[in-house]
Amino acid sequence: MNLLKALAAVGSMTFVSRILGFVRDTLIARVFGAGVYTDAFFVAFKIPNLLRRLFAEGAFSQAFVPVLAEYKNRRGHEATQDLVSKVATLLGLVLMLVTALGMLAAPLIAYISAPGWAHSEPESLALTIDMLRVIFPYILLISLVSLAGGVLNTYSRFSVPAFTPVWLNLAFIIAALFFAPYFDPPIMVLAWAVFAGGLLQLGFQLPFLCKIGMLPRLRLDLHDEGVWRILRLMGPAVFGVSIAQLSLLINTIFASFLESGSVSWLYYADRLMEFPTGLLGVALGTILLPSLSKSVADKAEHEYSSLLDWGLRLTLMLALPAAVALAVLSVPLVTSLFHYGAFAEHDVWMTRQALMAYSLGLLGLILVKVLAPAFYARQNVKTPVKIALFTLLATQLMNLLFVGWLHHAGLALAIGLGACINASLLYYYLRRAGTYQPLPGWAAFLLRVLLALILMGLALWFAAGTSASWLHADLWHKLLKLSGLVALGVLVYFGSLWVLGLRIHDFIKRAA
Template sequence: MTMLSRILGLVRDVVVASYFGASGSADAFFVAFKIPNFLRRLFAEGAFSQAFVPVLSEYRSQRDLGAVQALVNAVAGTLGSVLILITALAVLGAPLLAMLFAPGFYLEGGEKFDLAVDMLRITFPYLLLISLTAFAGAILNSYGRFAVPAFTPVLLNLSLIGSAVLLSPLFDPPVLALAWGVMIAGIVQLMFQLPFLSQLRLLPVPAIQRDHEGVKRILKLMVPALFGVSVTQINLLLDTVLASFLQTGSVSWLYYSDRLAELPLGVFGIAIATVILPSLSRKHAEKSPQHFAGTLDWAMRMVLLIGLPAATALFLLSEPLLITLFHYGALQERDILMAAMSLRAYAVGVLAFMLIKVLATGYFSRQDTRTPVKIGIQAAVANMVFNLILIGPLQHVGLAAATSMSAFLNAGLLLYGLLKSGVFSWQPGWAAALGRMLAANGAMIMVVLLMVPATEQWLSWPIADRALQMTLLVLAGVGAYLITLLLLGLRMRHLRHS
């Protein structure tokens, strides 16, 4: 389901690039969409889920259904009331928010800033709707119902595709249709999950009970987690702020390259972190440290197995991928070349982005939100220092490189903390596993470099030829990687977690 969502996300971006390119109006939409999207990841999928799921898992393990329902009701009421207040303030203060997150637009003045403000007023209520959707999804995940929350983002992608194709001719400027598509998606996504909560007999009846014991614990865990779990998103948002000072198109170049870099992160990194969080929370509640460490070790191996070739392929095939997916309609050849440079910089950090999701789960499942916060602050400060050093000589590419560098610092410190505390220990077989992965990655690199045509050829080909050549490249690269792994002794038993 996550794979389907990400594929449709790429289709969505292809449509948006074709209709709006890397224009000033596209820059304005990406800012208006990124602000509520950033807060969604911070409040909903980030800090809230990481604080809520461990407490809910504990209630499920140790209490009856009535106590679980009371917790769900209290959390729904508290979360909903806070989000309604935040949304109302944001809609009223949209110009201030736009100035804060895109100061370059404000200083430049003119239509781009005004357009960003107008669209922000439309898109911001998405935060309320999608946060409640994430709340429903967290409940479903805790009960092992992973498919429904994983499918839900498909509805956002379908809504934006439909808005671009069907509604944009009805608006002036046409890009306003995308903002309304975001709003429509939020409503549809929330409504979609409610029947599945009803099947679990956990449909929320919101009740504001801030003195509820479970709510207090969630809030206590959530406050520090607000920063710790979303450092990568904060860094990406800082990129947008600084990119608003650069030449027109910089925000869009970073957006398109970030979307490709996030494909392996979303398909596998976030998916596996989501799956292991309830399991790790239960193992911690049941005081089973050996199984806890084993689950975390398995998750790290799976991330490396997918993340290493994914990052390498993104780096090697940055121009061909962007040309194949986005070089239609309004997106020009120069936009492709500029986005490819930032994609390479993001690709370097893909493995670190994925590891952060898994390693942070090792802390949040034990209801330890303070340690990731301390590490997150260090990584965020480092990111800003790297940004200021690199933005001058490298422009938007420097912003992407700084994000990748700070991600490796973040992942390294998280791993060091887990090892030092004794929560995580390396399980047998790592040397053989790493050897197989590196050798297979080398075989994939050789095959891809031998087969990949020059950028000029990609640009000259029609759509069908690009798609066919990219399909052959992907199949050849994946085939070389998997065959080498099998020849070196990888078997299905190595991929299973007992």
């Protein structure tokens, strides 16, 4: 399958999900604002999300997909289906235990996650505990969703896992619009929306697994060779992913000692960052991991290096303009999406600060999602773990350095710069090992991108207008003007690249 077409398919499905994600967050901001209640929900939702990334999208996928790709390419359908069944059974049993323990330990988990609330905001802490008990089963559901997604991606059914998050966003939107008044407090409806979204996502993927003959059966075999290979790979991978998630958890702890609303401001800024990160970083990582794993299984080293080179060029070409646009259009974006109802002008400025800080690290955040699969495809998880540990220490040092004078924005800046350090070290070790050899033409490519970035940034800066004009405009005027600015940025940037001699068919040839 042509990788650029696969990327377009994943990107288009992810785009739908992210747009609905913005609708969801706009509704949450409008109905609930940024304060005690939303802080409680975002903390409660973050904890299962951390475990989801640990058990599912993180360590599990990194260990599971390369082994699954090897089985598919070398051992045939029956052995592959047997492996999926055994892994799904073991994962389900472990996560049922984790879910039960999490629900029982909700008070302790909530206190560890936001210790600053114990005395300053006990209402937020109590609400977080109640929400955690409703949300925790989501870990089991979404981990099985991620397992199904790994199987579907290995079989080049990329669009299905990419579309799956749409169901969670729809659950949020329906809950906020129609069911909030029936809950006390109303924001409790969002916790039940998470649970319902997990059920919808899993139910959506099962028919597609059945179609390719990979629907898991109940089979527990702790002595299976393939299962043990995955477990051995998961060991260091769990450690590495937990380091990254620990960094996010520490940020929440820091934010709990800051001004009320800090957790929410970071969340809303992060959601804007998640759009390009998901649209490009997650999409590329999703496609590259099985493709790189296949190259390693086939011992095609040149193909492996070429795939990585293609991914890196595409990342730089698309991530850099996204970072510039997020910084230049920070006020238009925040006001257009969130400045309604309970979301006040003060919330706009605070969210804007976090977004501008995050934008400095966007390239690093996306590059990590492209470079890390290069190690996982070779079943090398130790090197990313060592790099993640160093990044954690560096991030916390930057937190201590920045939080005193930049407050919540300092926490966002530390995360972004930490991601840049992570990406730089991953690239360094790939080059040192000789597994990645850059193809010719990088200097000319970077020069063209830099010139196009400057022209785009200037065009957006002059066209955006004053902050006051965005703060006081109505919804449709803001959305129309924002759409025009996005179109202008795309036209100036890609038009400049075309004038400078960069052609899209160059990427099609590399991706074929």
